[in-house]
Amino acid sequence: MTRQTPEKPRGFYRHHLMICTNRRDNPARPGCGAMQGEEAFQKAKAALRAAGPQAQGVQVSRTGCLGRCELGPVAVVYPDGTWYRCINPEDMITVVEQHLLEDRLATTLRLTDDMPDP
Numbered sequence: 001m002t003r004q005t006p007e008k009p010r011g012f013y014r015h016h017l018m019i020c021t022n023r024r025d026n027p028a029r030p031g032c033g034a035m036q037g038e039e040a041f042q043k044a045k046a047a048l049r050a051a052g053p054q055a056q057g058v059q060v061s062r063t064g065c066l067g068r069c070e071l072g073p074v075a076v077v078y079p080d081g082t083w084y085r086c087i088n089p090e091d092m093i094t095v096v097e098q099h100l101l102e103d104r105l106a107t108t109l110r111l112t113d114d115m116p117d118p
């Protein structure tokens with residue numbers, strides 16, 4: 001019997017940037033939405049719109065909590081699973097331009113697995 005390797009599924013998007021905009025009522029843990037996550041999302045959408053046809057196959061979406069709240073606002077790009085954090089909403093423009101449009105890591109904003117919580 002010959003064993004076949006399953007075909008690796010292709011992602012629907014070339015890059016899908018998901019930005020946490022979650023808000024909580026808990027002032028001790030307000031979530032990314034209270035730390036300008038929505039503003040970061042709006043900056044990313046505007047940068048993508050401005051890119052025109054270069055943005056084909058790229059998507060930016062809001063998402064709920066991604067579980068790294070203390071480092072927020074955070075975002076993740078799939079299918080590669082690269083995480084980013086923004087210090088200010090304009091940082092998401094850099095992520096869009098470098099990672100989504102130029103296919104290179106936005107290294108200064110990258111969030112690594114070994115990064116401690118603040």
Ligand code: FES
Nearest residue numbers: 020032065066069
């Ligand atoms: S609220 Fe954004 S990661 Fe949890």
